[in-house]
Amino acid sequence: MKMNVSVKAGLSFGALMGLFFALLFGITNGQKEGISALVSGILLSLAGGLLSGVLFGLFMDIFVMIQTKKFEPLRSQMAAEYRVVFESGANHFINKESVGGWLFLTSESLFFKSHQFNIQNHELSIPMNAIKSVAPCKLLAFQTGLKIEKTDGKWEKFVVNDTKEWAAKINELLVKHEQKEYSMRT
Incomplete structure (x- = not known):
């Protein structure tokens, strides 16, 4: 099954943003709170990034459907x-x-x-x-x-x-x- 292009783009965008925020949040938090805060910060940031990427992909699908009709x-x-x-x-x-x-x-x-x-x-x-x-x-x-x-x-x-x-x-x-x-x- 071929994955939808905007979902693929959303996942890629989400993964990149999640990684960026994971590193930013994880390093900042890890310096203050220790290794467990670093790991949990990275995992939360990656999950949030992927979720926002999927939502972005779905939003783009809706936008494309509307533009196709217009x-x-x-x-x-x-x-x-x-x-x-x-x-x-x-x-x-x-x-x-x-x-x-x-x-x-x-x-x-x-x-x-x-x-x-x-x-x-x-x-x-x-x-x-x-x-x-x-x-x-x-x-x-x-x-x-x-x-x-x-x-x-x-x-x-x-x-x-x-x-x-x-x-x-x-x-x-x-x-x-x-x-x-x-x-x-x-």
Whole structure:
């Protein structure tokens, strides 16, 4: 059974925060109270960190479900106007902010629209002929990034689930576009 991505992220976040607070609380308490306080402080901090991580993951699941429903009109509009190849929730990095929204791959472009809970709300459309390359990449410690190199030398980064599938589908369309352009030239 595949574990939910936000629960995985929540557990990872919770474990890291639990470890941080365990060390902080444990060392501080251990210096004052002795080894038993150190051990109990570490265990309580780890348990609290994991619990808060799971709650964070559940909160993120609820947020994603709400955003998926809110993007339904846009998804219907995109499907009516374009041949949508792939889509999912995504974050787009712009000026060091990870802007949340929805990413669409159509046969002609990669299109991102942010949701309302961002500082830098925006839309971004990258035509397929403006994409030079695409590859999954690590963001922080996780393989959740999608790095798009454009023909003008600029880069766009997204956080998506299934980075390998996104990259494969985009690369497949890039090959089709190259073949189409080649056949038009000959």
